[in-house]
Structures are given as structure tokens and as C-alpha cells.
Amino acid sequence: MSYDTKNIRNVALLGHSGSGKTTLAEAMLFEAKATNRRGTVNDKTTISDYSSIEQERGNSIFSTLMHADWRNCKINLIDTPGFDDFVGELVSSLKVADTAIMMLNARSGVEVGTELMWEYIEKFNTPTLFVVNHLDNDKSDYESTLEQAKSRFGVKVIPVQYPLNQGAGFNTIVDALRMTMYVFPEGGGKPEKQAIPDSEIERAQEMHNALVEAAAENDEALMEKFFEEGSLNEEELAEGLRIAMANQEIFPIFCASADKNMGSGRIMGFINDIAPSPADRPDAELEDGGTLKCDANGKPVLFIYKTMSEPRVGLVSYFKVYSGTVKVGDEFINNNNRSAERLNQLFIANGKNRESVDELKAGDIGVTVKLKNSHSNNTLASKGDNTVIDPIHFPDSRIRTAVTPPSKNDMEKLIKALHQIQEEDPTLILEQSKALKQTLLHGQGQLHLDIIKYRIEKIHGVTMEFEKPKIAYRETITKEANDSYRHKKQSGGAGQFGEVHMRIEPYYEGMPDPAGLNVRKTEEDELPWGGKLVFLWCIVGGSIDAKYSNAIKKGVMQKMEEGPLTGSYCRDIRVSIFDGKMHPVDSNDMAFMLASTNVFKNAFKNAAPQLLEPIYDLEILCSDEVMGDVMGDLQTRRAIIQGMGTVGHYQQIRAKVPQAELYKYSSTLRSLTQGKAKFSQKFAEFSPVPHDLQKQLISAYQAELQEA
Ligand SMILES: Nc1nc2c(ncn2[C@@H]2O[C@H](COP(=O)(O)OP(=O)(O)OP(=O)(O)O)[C@@H](O)[C@H]2O)c(=O)[nH]1
Ligand SMILES: [Mg+2]
Missing domain, CATH: 2.40.30.10 (Translation factors)
Structure with a gap:
């Protein structure tokens, strides 16, 4: 038997690491009798965290698909990892989910992970309900968690429930939608329904009214009824909530202790009754x-x-x-x-x-x-149907490392294993960098890369070492230089002869023709590594035959690909060939190419050469208390602060930082802030390397050349 669309609920469990997603999923499956034994994360017996690596770490790393029958519905549950290193799993789960359950830890309220996940909920427009979990903990604070959620996520955050006795003895939830009180037996499970005591009636009624209003607000007929009669019956209330939920006009809040199995049944009941089916979502x-x-x-x-x-x-x-x-x-x-x-x-x-x-x-x-x-x-x-669902857009990578196998012979095996992981994990990007002569991995964070290393070793049986990745510098010039070079060789048989006179200038958009030269031909090339090479043929009077212009340009290109300073790519240079000499017998392409390479190299060194380094736009989100440490650390990284602001009760810092200073930033930030900060990065531009650093890089390259 298969389920009808209207009886399907696709639910993704989201929340900061440790908020209790995996534990709640277990409780839900147990309550729905999809399992007859309620496992725990600590005993490594949950249905969701079944892989050995998750059990070893005590955290979810992969999203896990589960399902439970609840009354007439099939609830598909996808548990996701809370660490933002595994954000890919979160994004792909949200793609197929029709409802999100955002777990909040009542001990810590809205955490930085909650903020980031909220961004995705907004991107996907996913109907969402909150669960305030860990209510059995002595340090839990439902009221402050609720306040934080409201102030951060807006007035549409409306409580359906509140705990009567949070803390170690927690066992009672007041439900303002049903206007019932649930009292759980020791060990949780099915609660006893009791009347709300007089002392709580006022608070519960106030919450109930807020729910009724929210339900009425999104439907004209309901609104009219509400104004006329001052309330809605149960069916109308449910209908109004269904509409509000599907349109993200309400984000209801529920209460739970996943660990004690309290609250999960009611949440499933609400999903069954109120949460949208896949057909209730936009096409x-x-x-x-x-x-x-x-x-x-x-x-x-x-x-x-x-x-x-x-x-x-x-x-x-x-x-x-x-x-x-x-x-x-x-x-x-x-x-x-x-x-x-x-x-x-x-x-x-x-x-x-x-x-x-x-x-x-x-x-x-x-x-x-x-x-x-x-x-x-x-x-x-089906054949003949060209439908392609809009793909999942994964976030840019935030960290990179170079990798090597222990021996060169294992390289092929390593690359094969990495390819396989990459197919399963689109947030891993494998790059064979010709320029850096390194194999690079780009990922979401140190933990992400560590887990990949673990999988490579455990599953694929290949070891791999992390190495500091090199930086892809660029070289350019900052002033004009003129030079000439004669390549001449007369050993034995045929000789070689070519002489090239060249002017090189820093190229910029819209620059005028070179002064005093007569431009015959202009070739403008976008370089594959960014920037331009503009090549001007300015030979008058036939001192070099035009048939050699390709060879001369090739000679320049050769040096552009392996720059004179550090062997990095060159960019944004205009080259004018304005004079030279040929020999009727000994001149050929090879001779002119060599002459050209050499004159370019010499001129380059006299044209005030400048190394450029990749700069990244960095965006950091952190809590107040770690802001000083984050800023202090940025100062040691040659960062230029672009702006600061607040997002909810978090601080946002935007800065430009050289890639060379971002090595291991993900782990530094995590340990500096005990996980209370998140960051993203994006390539911004190339900009000049400071003078001292340029000198160091050039001597290091020279030393490397001599070693080779
Ligand atoms: N006391 C108490 N402990 C809980 C509760 N919910 C979860 N825990 C415990 O908190 C820890 C983390 O719970 P998980 O279910 O693994 O949390 P998670 O949200 O799945 O975490 P990640 O997979 O890392 O994102 C485990 O030791 C749980 O036993 C709760 O309601 N009360
Ligand atoms: Mg988990």
C-alpha cells in the first residue's frame, strides 16, 4: 500500500548541535511504534545515528531518512546534523521537506546555529514549528528561550504550549491549543490529560486567544466569523492554522524533553492535523x-x-x-x-x-x-519528458587544504576515493591545481575535512595527509619599461637568430595607444586565470616579418604562465612590439619565441613588478561575549574591517582578509569562541602584497628554483 499525497508529511529536524534532534526523532519513532526500543545517543543505539563515525563522535554527520505512521499519515522524518560543517546535508534535506522542526535548547535559547538555519528556512520558505527541548534540565529557561525566538524570528512565533514545571522534575505541559494539561508518567510516553488548573487558566486562555487570532487572520471567512462570534470552533481553528502554517504566517512553539520522551506524540499529532502535505506547498x-x-x-x-x-x-x-x-x-x-x-x-x-x-x-x-x-x-x-527540477544550490566552501597520499603510487587510489565521496557530498570540491602543483580539497570546515579523511582511511583504505595549501598569487607591473633582446646561436649547422624590442605597461580598461608607437594590430586576450594580456604589433618598415608575431606572442605567454617573480600567473599587462631584427637564413619561430620570452622577463623586472594576493570577503556572526576575541584575532590576520552590525542578538562582522591569513581559520574560530561564531567567505579580488611579504615570497621562490 502506498500513501496518498494528502496523507504525507515531510519533516526535517533542524537545530544547533546538541539541541536534541536525534533524540526527538527516536522518541517520535518509538511513540509511533516504528521501533519497540527507544535508543539513546549515549548508548549509540539511535535509529538515526547508525553509522560508526556518528556513534564514535556522538553527533549526527549525515542526514537520515526515517518514517512513522501517525493516525492516517505517513510522517517522513529527516534528522540533520547541527554542525555547520555538514550544512550540505541540511540544505538537501530542506529541499525535499515541507515542514521544518527547529529545535531549541532551553538551556541556551537561540544559538548561532539556529540563526544560520533560519536563513535557509527563509530561503526555502519552509513552514516551521519550534520545539523547546531539554525542559527537564535544571538550567532550562523556557521564557527566555521564547523571548529570544520572538525577538529574533518575529511576531509570528506563537507558543502553543508552555511547561508548568521545567527543571529536574519536569512532567507537565499546558497546551493552549487544546486547552488541556498533559501530565507525563515517569519515563514519559502517553500523558494523562487533565484540566488546566485555575491558577494557569488566565495565561493559557491568553495564549489560546493569540492562536485563534493568528488562525483567523489569514482567511476572510474565518476572520468574519471571529469578529461576529469572538471565537472559532475546533475545526475552524484547525483550518485557519493549516492555512497560516502553510503560508509561514505562524511559527508555533511546542515543549519537549526528548530524553524523557515527553511531548513527541503531541508534536506528531500537530504535524498530522496542521502541517502541510506536499500538495499544499507551492509547485x-x-x-x-x-x-x-x-x-x-x-x-x-x-x-x-x-x-x-x-x-x-x-x-x-x-x-x-x-x-x-x-x-x-x-x-x-x-x-x-x-x-x-x-x-x-x-x-x-x-x-x-x-x-x-x-x-x-x-x-x-x-x-x-x-x-x-x-x-x-x-x-x-519518463522518456520524452525533459523535466529537470531546479537543483539544490550548495553554499560556497569555507576552507581548503592540500592533500597527499603517503606515497606517489597511491595518488590514483586517493583521487578515486575522493571522487566517490565528492559524488555523495557536493559540498566537497576536489581541485587538481596545475598552478600550485597541489591536490586541493575545498570544504565547509575542519571537521568536514577531518571526517572525509576518516572515511577515506576507514572505508577506502587509503591514507591521506593534510598539507598547507599554497596561495595562488598573481604577478603584474606598475610602470612602463622598454627593453630588447637578441637571441643568436651559431653552433654547427643552421643558426638561430631573432631580436625583439618590447615595451610593457600596466594594462587598464580604456588606456590610450602607446605614445610614439604606430599600432598595426591589436590582440586582446582574457586570460583563463583572470585579467588580460593586450598584445600590440607596432612594427613599421618590416624590421620583423609579421609572420613571427604569433611566435613572439607565444614567448610572452610562456612567461605570463610562469611569472618572473614567483612563477605565478601574470595579468593585466600590455605588450607592444615596436622594433627588432631578422636574419634571412637563421630566423625562425623558435628563435623569436626565445627572444620574446627573455625580453619580457627582463622588462618585467624593470617595470616595478608587484605580486597580487587573493583577498576574501569574510562574514562572521558571533555572540557579544566573544566579539572582542574575534576582532583581536582578525587584527593579526591583516584584515580590513568593512562593517559591523547586529543580526538578532548576534554581532555581524564583515572584513576583507588575504587568503594567506585564513589557513585553519575554521578551527581557530571554533576554539576561540567555543562554537559561538560562524563564518562564510567568498573570493573578492586580487590586491597588492605588502612590500616585505613580496620580498620574502620572491626569495623563497628563488631558493626553490635553486634546489630544483
Ligand atoms: N536531559 C536531556 N538531555 C537531552 C534531551 N534531548 C537530548 N538530550 C541529550 O543531549 C545530547 C545531544 O542530543 P542529540 O539528540 O544527539 O542532539 P542533536 O541535536 O541530534 O545533535 P547533533 O546531531 O550534533 O546536531 C545527548 O546526550 C542527548 O541524550 C533532553 O530533552 N533532555
Ligand atoms: Mg543528531
Whole structure:
């Protein structure tokens, strides 16, 4: 049997690390009888954190698909990792979720991870409910957590529940939607429903009224009814909340102790009653700008949001059915790479446990194995249907490292293993840098890279060392220089002769023709590594035949590719060839190329050469108390502060920082702020290296040349 679209709820669990997502998921599955044993993170027995690396660390690292039947609904639950190193898992989960549960830790309120995840919730427009967890902790503070959530996420944050006795003895939740009090037995589970005591009635009624108002606000008929009668009946209230929830007009707040299994059943009940089904969400966006309706009778289209390889099984693909009904044996075309695929098996999953099903309807999330040539972000559709779901846009990388295998012979094996991980984890970028002669990994943070190293070693059996990545400097000049060079060789047979007179100048957009020269031909090249080479042929009177101009330009290019100062790429230079000499017999392309390379090199050194370094725009979000440390640290990194501001109750710092100063920034920031800061970075521009540093870099290069 498969679930109808309207009875499916796709829910992603989000929240700062440690807020209790994995524990809540376990409690939900237990309450829904999807498991008969409630595991714990500490005992390494949860359904969600099933991989050995998650169990070793006690944190989620991958998103995990689970599901539970609750009354007439199938709730697909995706637990996500809280560490922002694994933000890729969060983004792909939000792509397919129709509701988010944002977990707040009542001991710490809105944390920096909450802020970042909220940005994604806003990007995806995901209907969201909050769960204030850890209410059984002595240090928990529901009121302040609620205040923080309201001040940060706005007036649409409205409590449905509050705890009556937070702290070690926590067992009672007042529910203002149902106007009931839930008293949990020791060990949690099914609560006893009691009348709200007189002492709490006023507070509960006030909250109830706020909910009714919020429910009425988004529907004219309900609004009218509310004005006429001053209230709504249960059904109308539910209908109003459904509309408000689907349109992100309300972000209800629930209470829980996931650890004590208190509160999870009511949350599932609310999801069942109020949260949107996939068909209640806006139509899916397509790559070509069109949209696709979530309709089980439509054409079958599925989108792979995640893949993972498993020992003995091979590739496991997690997908959402965006339209139609998919059945075992269905044939598809992968519209991203045109390869044909067949669904030989279909599953629903609870962590590592999979259960075969015959079909899945639009909106549902499922699993298949052994697809031949499909990866995350691919759309499968029937032959002749070119639908491509708008892909997941992953964030830019924030950290890089160079990697080497212990021996050169293992390089191929290492690259193969990295490629495989990259296919499963689109936030890992592998770069073979010709310029730096290094293999680079770009990722989301030190922890992200450490986990990749662990997987490479444990799963693929290849060791890998991290090395400091080199910096991709650029070279340019800051003034004009003129020079000439004669290449002449007369050993044995045919000789070689070529003489080139060259002017080089710093190039800028719209510069006038070179003074005193007669430009015959202009070639303007965008360089593959950025910047320009402008090549002017200014030979008059035939001192060099025009047929040698290509060889002369090639000679210049050779040095542009391996600059005279540090062997880095050169950029933004105008070269004018204005004189020279030929020999009727000994002149040839090779001779002119060599003459050109040499004259360029010599002129370059006299043209006040300047090294340029990559500068990154850095954006840091941190709490007040660590702001001073973050700023102090930035000062040691040649940072130029661009601006400061506040985002909620967090401080935001924007700065320009040279890439050379960002090595290991992710781990430094984490230890400097005990995880109370997050950052992102983006390449901004190349800018001049300070004089002293330039001198150091040049001598280091010279020394390297001599060693070689
Ligand atoms: N006392 C108490 N402990 C809790 C509660 N919820 C979770 N914990 C504990 O807090 C720790 C972290 O819980 P997890 O469920 O792993 O948190 P998470 O949000 O999944 O964390 P990440 O996977 O790192 O993002 C574990 O030791 C849990 O047992 C709660 O309500 N009360
Ligand atoms: Mg977890």
C-alpha cells in the first residue's frame, strides 16, 4: 500500500548541535511504534545515528531518512546534523521537506546555529514549528528561550504550549491549543490529560486567544466569523492554522524533553492535523523556470536529493517523488546526463533499515539502490519528458587544504576515493591545481575535512595527509619599461637568430595607444586565470616579418604562465612590439619565441613588478561575549574591517582578509569562541602584497628554483 499525497508529511529536524534532534526523532519513532526500543545517543543505539563515525563522535554527520505512521499519515522524518560543517546535508534535506522542526535548547535559547538555519528556512520558505527541548534540565529557561525566538524570528512565533514545571522534575505541559494539561508518567510516553488548573487558566486562555487570532487572520471567512462570534470552533481553528502554517504566517512553539520522551506524540499529532502535505506547498520550481504540480496522477518525476554508498550494496539513492506515482520496474531517463535508469527496487527507510514497497506516490520520499549513473541533484523522468527540477544550490566552501597520499603510487587510489565521496557530498570540491602543483580539497570546515579523511582511511583504505595549501598569487607591473633582446646561436649547422624590442605597461580598461608607437594590430586576450594580456604589433618598415608575431606572442605567454617573480600567473599587462631584427637564413619561430620570452622577463623586472594576493570577503556572526576575541584575532590576520552590525542578538562582522591569513581559520574560530561564531567567505579580488611579504615570497621562490 502506498500513501496518498494528502496523507504525507515531510519533516526535517533542524537545530544547533546538541539541541536534541536525534533524540526527538527516536522518541517520535518509538511513540509511533516504528521501533519497540527507544535508543539513546549515549548508548549509540539511535535509529538515526547508525553509522560508526556518528556513534564514535556522538553527533549526527549525515542526514537520515526515517518514517512513522501517525493516525492516517505517513510522517517522513529527516534528522540533520547541527554542525555547520555538514550544512550540505541540511540544505538537501530542506529541499525535499515541507515542514521544518527547529529545535531549541532551553538551556541556551537561540544559538548561532539556529540563526544560520533560519536563513535557509527563509530561503526555502519552509513552514516551521519550534520545539523547546531539554525542559527537564535544571538550567532550562523556557521564557527566555521564547523571548529570544520572538525577538529574533518575529511576531509570528506563537507558543502553543508552555511547561508548568521545567527543571529536574519536569512532567507537565499546558497546551493552549487544546486547552488541556498533559501530565507525563515517569519515563514519559502517553500523558494523562487533565484540566488546566485555575491558577494557569488566565495565561493559557491568553495564549489560546493569540492562536485563534493568528488562525483567523489569514482567511476572510474565518476572520468574519471571529469578529461576529469572538471565537472559532475546533475545526475552524484547525483550518485557519493549516492555512497560516502553510503560508509561514505562524511559527508555533511546542515543549519537549526528548530524553524523557515527553511531548513527541503531541508534536506528531500537530504535524498530522496542521502541517502541510506536499500538495499544499507551492509547485516545484524547474530549472527552465517552469513549475511542476505535486500530483499523483501526473507524469512520474523523481529527484535524487542524496546518495550514499554502502558496503555490499553499492550506491543508495534517496529521492522525492515530485509528481506521478513511481512503481518498481519503471524505466526512467536521467535528464541531467541522459542515461537510462530502471527502478529495480523501491524502499522506505528507517535509518539503515529498509523495507520494500511496490510504489510511491507524489510527495513521498523513498530509496532505491544500484542506479547506474545517477547522483544527487539529478532528475529522473519518463522518456520524452525533459523535466529537470531546479537543483539544490550548495553554499560556497569555507576552507581548503592540500592533500597527499603517503606515497606517489597511491595518488590514483586517493583521487578515486575522493571522487566517490565528492559524488555523495557536493559540498566537497576536489581541485587538481596545475598552478600550485597541489591536490586541493575545498570544504565547509575542519571537521568536514577531518571526517572525509576518516572515511577515506576507514572505508577506502587509503591514507591521506593534510598539507598547507599554497596561495595562488598573481604577478603584474606598475610602470612602463622598454627593453630588447637578441637571441643568436651559431653552433654547427643552421643558426638561430631573432631580436625583439618590447615595451610593457600596466594594462587598464580604456588606456590610450602607446605614445610614439604606430599600432598595426591589436590582440586582446582574457586570460583563463583572470585579467588580460593586450598584445600590440607596432612594427613599421618590416624590421620583423609579421609572420613571427604569433611566435613572439607565444614567448610572452610562456612567461605570463610562469611569472618572473614567483612563477605565478601574470595579468593585466600590455605588450607592444615596436622594433627588432631578422636574419634571412637563421630566423625562425623558435628563435623569436626565445627572444620574446627573455625580453619580457627582463622588462618585467624593470617595470616595478608587484605580486597580487587573493583577498576574501569574510562574514562572521558571533555572540557579544566573544566579539572582542574575534576582532583581536582578525587584527593579526591583516584584515580590513568593512562593517559591523547586529543580526538578532548576534554581532555581524564583515572584513576583507588575504587568503594567506585564513589557513585553519575554521578551527581557530571554533576554539576561540567555543562554537559561538560562524563564518562564510567568498573570493573578492586580487590586491597588492605588502612590500616585505613580496620580498620574502620572491626569495623563497628563488631558493626553490635553486634546489630544483
Ligand atoms: N536531559 C536531556 N538531555 C537531552 C534531551 N534531548 C537530548 N538530550 C541529550 O543531549 C545530547 C545531544 O542530543 P542529540 O539528540 O544527539 O542532539 P542533536 O541535536 O541530534 O545533535 P547533533 O546531531 O550534533 O546536531 C545527548 O546526550 C542527548 O541524550 C533532553 O530533552 N533532555
Ligand atoms: Mg543528531
